Amino acid sequence: MAIVELRFSALPEHVRTARLVAAAVARRAGVAETVLDEVRLAVGEACSRAVGMHQDRVDDDRPVTVTLDDGNGRFSIEVNDGVPQPALTEAALAEGAGLMPDLSTNGAGMDVIENEMGLAVILGLVDDLDVRTGAEGGVIRMSWPSGAKSAETVG
Amino acid sequence: MAIVELRFSALPEHVRTARLVAAAVARRAGVAETVLDEVRLAVGEACSRAVGMHQDRVDDDRPVTVTLDDGNGRFSIEVNDGVPQPALTEAALAEGAGLMPDLSTNGAGMDVIENEMGLAVILGLVDDLDVRTGAEGGVIRMSWPSGAKSAETVG
Amino acid sequence: MDLSLSTRTEGGRTIVEVGGEIDVYTAPKLREQLVELVNEGQFHLIVDMEAVDFLDSTGLGVLVGGLKRVRAHEGSLQLVCTQERILKIFRITGLTKVFPIHPSVAVAIASSD
Amino acid sequence: MDLSLSTRTEGGRTIVEVGGEIDVYTAPKLREQLVELVNEGQFHLIVDMEAVDFLDSTGLGVLVGGLKRVRAHEGSLQLVCTQERILKIFRITGLTKVFPIHPSVAVAIASSD
Ligand SMILES: Nc1ncnc2c1ncn2[C@@H]1O[C@H](COP(=O)(O)OP(=O)(O)O)[C@@H](O)[C@H]1O
Ligand SMILES: Nc1ncnc2c1ncn2[C@@H]1O[C@H](COP(=O)(O)OP(=O)(O)O)[C@@H](O)[C@H]1O
Numbered sequence: 001m002a003i004v005e006l007r008f009s010a011l012p013e014h015v016r017t018a019r020l021v022a023a024a025v026a027r028r029a030g031v032a033e034t035v036l037d038e039v040r041l042a043v044g045e046a047c048s049r050a051v052g053m054h055q056d057r058v059d060d061d062r063p064v065t066v067t068l069d070d071g072n073g074r075f076s077i078e079v080n081d082g083v084p085q086p087a088l089t090e091a092a093l094a095e096g097a098g099l100m101p102d103l104s105t106n107g108a109g110m111d112v113i114e115n116e117m118g119l120a121v122i123l124g125l126v127d128d129l130d131v132r133t134g135a136e137g138g139v140i141r142m143s144w145p146s147g148a149k150s151a152e153t154v155g
Numbered sequence: 156m157a158i159v160e161l162r163f164s165a166l167p168e169h170v171r172t173a174r175l176v177a178a179a180v181a182r183r184a185g186v187a188e189t190v191l192d193e194v195r196l197a198v199g200e201a202c203s204r205a206v207g208m209h210q211d212r213v214d215d216d217r218p219v220t221v222t223l224d225d226g227n228g229r230f231s232i233e234v235n236d237g238v239p240q241p242a243l244t245e246a247a248l249a250e251g252a253g254l255m256p257d258l259s260t261n262g263a264g265m266d267v268i269e270n271e272m273g274l275a276v277i278l279g280l281v282d283d284l285d286v287r288t289g290a291e292g293g294v295i296r297m298s299w300p301s302g303a304k305s306a307e308t309v310g
Numbered sequence: 311m312d313l314s315l316s317t318r319t320e321g322g323r324t325i326v327e328v329g330g331e332i333d334v335y336t337a338p339k340l341r342e343q344l345v346e347l348v349n350e351g352q353f354h355l356i357v358d359m360e361a362v363d364f365l366d367s368t369g370l371g372v373l374v375g376g377l378k379r380v381r382a383h384e385g386s387l388q389l390v391c392t393q394e395r396i397l398k399i400f401r402i403t404g405l406t407k408v409f410p411i412h413p414s415v416a417v418a419i420a421s422s423d
Numbered sequence: 424m425d426l427s428l429s430t431r432t433e434g435g436r437t438i439v440e441v442g443g444e445i446d447v448y449t450a451p452k453l454r455e456q457l458v459e460l461v462n463e464g465q466f467h468l469i470v471d472m473e474a475v476d477f478l479d480s481t482g483l484g485v486l487v488g489g490l491k492r493v494r495a496h497e498g499s500l501q502l503v504c505t506q507e508r509i510l511k512i513f514r515i516t517g518l519t520k521v522f523p524i525h526p527s528v529a530v531a532i533a534s535s536d
Contacts, residue, residue, distance in 0.1 A: 003218070004169055006176070007160040012335040013183055014159055019364075020179050021161070024172050037395050044366050048334040063158070117367035117374075117403050124402030167448040174446075174477075192508050199479050203447040272480035272487075272516050279515030 003071075007063040010054035010082070015047040018066050022077055029070035030147030038125045039144060043077050045118045046140040050081030052118075053138065057083070062137070074128075076143035085133040158226075162218040165209035165237070170202045173221050177232055184225035185302030193280045194299060198232050200273045201295040205236030207273075208293065212238070217292070229283075231298035240288040312336065314361070315343050321419040323388075324352040329361035332369030340369065344376035353385025356418045365396050370403060377408065386410075388418045425449065427474070428456050434532040436501075437465040442474030445482030453482065457489035466498025469531045478509050483516060490521065499523075501531045 004025050008014035022043040023036050031039060043066065050064040062082035069076045122129065122140065130141040159180050163169035177198040178191050186194060198221065205219040217237035224231045277284065277295065285296040313336035314329035324347055332340060347355060357373065359365070377387040388410045391397055400406045412418040426449035427442035437460055445453060460468060468489065472478070490500045501523045504510055513519045525531040 003162075003164050004172060005160075005162040005218070007158075007162075009158050012333075014180075015334050016331070017159060017176060017179050017183075021172060021176055024175055025169075028168055028172075040364075041366060041399070044333060044364075048366060048368055051334060063160070117370050120403050121367045121399060167446075170447050171444070195477075196479060196512070199446060199477075203479060203481055206447060272483050275516050276480045276483075276512060 004068040006066040006068075008066075009061065010051045010064050012048070012051055014064075015044055015051060018047045018064075018079075019044045022066065022068060025068045025070070026075050026144070026146075029075045031075050031144055032147060035144055039075075039077070042122050042125050042142055043079065045121050046077070046079035046142070049118045049140070050079055050083075050138070053081045053083040070146050073146055074143045075146035076141065078139060078141045080136070081138045083137050084135045085138050087132070087134045159223040161221040161223075163221075164216070165206045165219050167203070167206055169219075170199055170206060173202045173219075173234075174199045177221065177223060180223045180225070181230050181299070181301075184223075184230045186230050186299055187302060190299055194230075194232070197277050197280050197297055198234065200276045201232070201234035201297070204273045204295070205234055205238075205293070208236045208238040225301050228301060229298045230301035231296065233294060233296045235292045235294045237292045239290045240293050242287070242289045313339050315339065317343070317347065319352075320415070323354045323356050323419055325356045325358055325415055327358045327361065329363075331364040332362060332372070333364060333366045334368040337368040337372045341372045341375060344372065344379065348376075348379045348383065348385075353380045353383040355380055355385070355387045356390060356412075356415060357387065358390040358415055359396060360390060360392065362391075362393070362396060365399055367399075367403070370399065370405060373409065374405070388412060388421070390415050390418050426452055428452065430456070430460065432465075433528070436467045436469050436532055438469045438471055438528055440471045440474065442476075444477040445475060445485070446477060446479045447481040450481040450485045454485045454488060457485065457492065461489075461492045461496065461498075466493045466496040468493055468498070468500045469503060469525075469528060470500065471503040471528055472509060473503060473505065475504075475506070475509060478512055480512075480516070483512065483518060486522065487518070501525060501534070503528050503531050 004021065006018055006021050008017065019040045023040045026036055026039045027033075047064060047066065054060055060083070064082055065080045067078040122142070126142045128143045132139045132141075159176065161173055161176050163172065174195045178195045181191055181194045182188075202219060202221065209215055215238070219237055220235040222233040224233075277297070281297045283298045287294045287296075312330050313332060316327045318325050318327075326343060326347070328340065330336070344355070355376065357376075373387070373389070380387050390412050391400075392413050397406075397411070400409065400411065410418075410421065412421060425443050426445060429440045431438050439456060439460070441453065443449070457468070470486065470489075486500070486502070493500050503525050504513075505526050510519075510524070513522065513524065523531075523534065525534060
């Protein structure tokens with residue numbers, strides 16, 4: 001298994017590094033050039049959100065962790081914000097609790113738009129998406145087809 | 156403290172990613188443009204060496220870890236190969252045990268040259284260098300001045 | 311690549327030319343710029359995004375914030391953007407309905423708001 | 424950037440033009456190329472490194488390995504390189520004493536080895 005993991009202090013400046021790494025590893029994993037922009041944007045959104053989760057927690061020095069894995073014919077990215085949160089119930093998850101603001105509604109308050117636009121972008125970009133929260137932190141997991149190369153043939 | 160940590164399976168393809176990340180983070184930390192080539196080369200050498208340490212250990216899936224830290228007015232890189240090794244004695248370290256092949260000697264076997272050129276490059280490039288081995292793995296630590304920005308002013 | 315910002319006035323509008331990456335790290339600079347313009351009494355803004363390489367939701371948030379500020383003064387905030395990958399982000403988030411988006415600064419100036 | 428390789432013969436020498444990054448990942452390809460040439464009986468090689476963006480010790484090792492192979496057949500391996508940052512790596516490792524390094528392919532061909 002070819003895994004790359006990036007950990008960084010929850011600071012906005014490192015989100016770029018995460019985008020850079022994700023795009024470079026995705027390209028090498030054989031993700032289509034046309035999809036790389038999506039990967040870059042999605043991982044950036046997930047990391048921005050993770051950094052934002054740390055904003056009001058001055059004493060919290062847990063890092064954000066980005067795990068890139070090109071096993072099983074897919075390129076997957078997992079972003080863990082490192083902020084322990086109450087787990088969402090299955091029922092709430094099924095309803096997409098708080099994940100998808102209804103931005104198409106004219107009356108949608110622009111405050112909501114500002115707060116939830118990150119997830120809206122991810123939801124709009126990524127087909128294979130999984131969001132979980134728990135004592136280990138909030139985790140966004142996304143994956144894309146990684147083209148011909150499998151982890152075994154690389155290297 | 157602004158820390159970025161990269162972990163990767165000990166495969167040659169990931170060494171490029173390490174160079175990319177180190178150069179990007181170093182630039183952001185304010186390391187001079189003229190020094191970035193050195194940083195890129197030195198971290199590449201350290202990671203190539205780390206990957207090489209895993210070569211004959213098929214069952215060994217410990218990752219290589221690269222830690223980038225721009226605290227205290229210096230940009231430092233630590234590469235841990237994740238391969239437990241007997242610790243070098245102080246005396247051996249003082250003599251630079253095996254670290255610096257005498258490449259200037261005409262009679263130096265070219266086998267030696269091939270095996271130890273990576274460390275020779277690092278030794279030639281990096282002023283502040285520290286090499287340790289131990290049960291936690293072999294660690295190469297290097298640092299460079301990081302310019303005006305301190306960790307506190309960034310962001 | 312970093313964010314670049316330059317402003318000029320033309321046809322009674324203030325044009326903010328943005329270049330580089332607008333993300334969680336650089337967006338605060340764009341926000342400051344927009345706040346400053348509004349504080350100076352410039353309420354009809356055109357943000358030219360043709361030189362933008364990367365835009366994320368933090369950048370969108372700053373633009374929405376700018377829109378709210380100028381609207382509070384009966385102003386306007388229009389965008390210039392023809393890059394498909396940038397437009398896509400406005401489309402995904404439904405913000406094409408919120409911002410007038412034009413193919414050039416000239417068209418943006420010519421349009422009645 | 425990836426490694427690119429092309430070979431041609433000129434003035435009784437085989438010129439290997441290398442471009443891109445020579446590192447731990449790509450060096451095996453260069454090694455294969457050199458081994459193949461020697462196996463084909465081409466013992467006077469000129470490696471043109473003008474288009475190389477990055478070279479590390481693994482690449483140096485492959486060049487040293489190539490030198491050993493051609494020498495076993497009374498051959499030669501010369502380098503073409505004018506890029507300061509690449510030359511620096513040869514200097515650091517003392518390999519400027521091992522390889523003839525020329526400013527152009529023409530000079531390399533003209534030089535008696
Ligand atoms: N998988 C990992 N990837 C990157 N960094 C890690 C990883 N695991 C631990 N670390 C880092 O190593 C440091 C030590 O943590 P660790 O040894 O993993 O603690 P524990 O053994 O209690 O899980 C931490 O600061 C963490 O940032
Ligand atoms: N996993 C990888 N990591 C880095 N570079 C790679 C990887 N796979 C291929 N390459 C580089 O790409 C070049 C072409 O590889 P190839 O597998 O034919 O297709 P592609 O060009 O799409 O990567 C090779 O020269 C190699 O250097």
